[in-house]
Amino acid sequence: MTSDVVVDARGTLCPQPVIDLARAMAERPSIGESVTLLADDPATVHDVPAWCRMRGCTSALTELNDDTYQFLVTRNSAS
Amino acid sequence: MLAGLDDGWADPSRLHREGRRAQLVINDAKARIAALLDIRTDELTIVRSGTHAVRTAIEGLAQARRRSSAPMIVSTVEHSCVIDASEALTLNGASAVRHLGVDRDGLVDPSELATLLSDLMARADAGPPPPFVAVQSVNQETGTAQPLDRVAEITRSADVPLLVDASQSLGREDVPVHWDVMAGSAHKWGGPAGIGLLAIRTGVRWRAPTPVRGLDRTSDGFPDVPALLAAAASLEQAERERAVVRPRLLALTDQIRATAASIPDVEVVGHPTQRAAHLVTFSCLYVAGDAIVGALDRIDLSVASGSACASVQHGPSHVLAAMGVLTHGNVRIGLPADVTDADVARLIDALPPVVAAIRADAGTVGL
Secondary structure, eight states, rough: OHHHEEEOOOOOTTTTTHHHHHHHTOOOOEEEEEEEEEETTHHHHHHHHHHHHHEEEEEEEEETTTTEEEEEEEOOOOO | HHHHHHSSSSTSSSSSSHHHHHHHHHHHHHHHHHHHHTGGGGGGESSSSSHHHHHHHHHHHHHTTTTTOSSSEEETTOOHHHHHHHHHHHTTOOOEEEEBBTTTTTTTHHHHHHHHHHHHHTTTTSSSSOOEEEOOOOOOTBBBOOOOHHHHHHHHHHHHEEEEEEETTTTTOOOOOOOOOOEEEGGGTTOOTEEEEEEEEOOOSOOOOOOOTTSSSTOOOOOOOHHHHHHHHHHHHHHHHHHHHHHHHHHHHHHHHHHHSSSTTEEESOOSSSSSEEEEEETTTTOOOHHHHHHHHHOOOOOOOSSSGGGGGGGGGGHHHHHTTSSSSSEEEEEEOOHHHHHHHHHHHHHHHHHHHHHHHHHHHOO
């Protein structure tokens, strides 16, 4: 499952992938809007769900074969 | 320490006068440490580091239950030396490691442990109980103190030894009483490096992993006598001063916690009350931990970061990950016993503008 909006943060380290995600989600304030985040920093596995908890979103993680983490992040509450 | 050099240089296993004198010095230092831990001297072994104490504890516990196929049970927030030593054993055919999770505050759940142990023992092929359960006294990153009394009740009724890594709490918090095997490290309470403590209660299922002929079962060779004396003296001092130092540090860390929590999108990590007095950890959203460490260092405030960015080669902090909190932007502050109120006031003043400036630079304000 992916969103049409893809944020590619591969090659960057936390907090940058989370910042990129936050910027993309800031443009999508309505409930149900989503973004796909690609990242390869293992810290994102923990930090993306933590960010979602702080910002009223949920995330679903898929680990792709090439050491890439793909998150589908969806807004649950209006920002 | 000088007495250690004057009287403690000889081989203590020899019967000549110098050897006997060295043995007396060692025995005296061990007896003083044992008294502070409220154990018998023969339950205490001096080893060369806290890490070595942990390894010897784990190898000996696994050796004593080597016929058990039940897993070693290790909390997810243990110091990496506890996790690594347990996992290393599985490579040599020992049973697997089962992780005991923690909640958002970093606390293990005793009832989860009880369920896990009763499930293991209810299995049709259940052999001997697990070799040990490892739950630390105080966490090295968050300061969260585990409910060892309730954990010990469960391990005792399941006949499983409880290993407590007390490295973070000895000399700072009440000496743990609920344990079967305990490990500690002198430099953590302000003593010398090179002295680890391994305490094994009489009757506990522990077997020396590599027995040394002619020496007692727990011997780790001849200790560094001057360092051992310094370890005993520094623990005595820490215990003497604890009643005054601890409330003071607790009030100071309460202030730091309140300041950090007042900054937007900063999460103070670890249990607010069940905690060691000297440690504070918080995570700042959108901020690199080493950026804060660097900014504070420039105004002569030394703090640590357990964040992923500060230690890329090690990956994110396994403790913060286990708690489900942000692993980036993490700042860990450990207050020494002699920290001044003025230094803490300076930190409290500096923190909010430092975090705000880093966020402004990165353009993350309002995200």
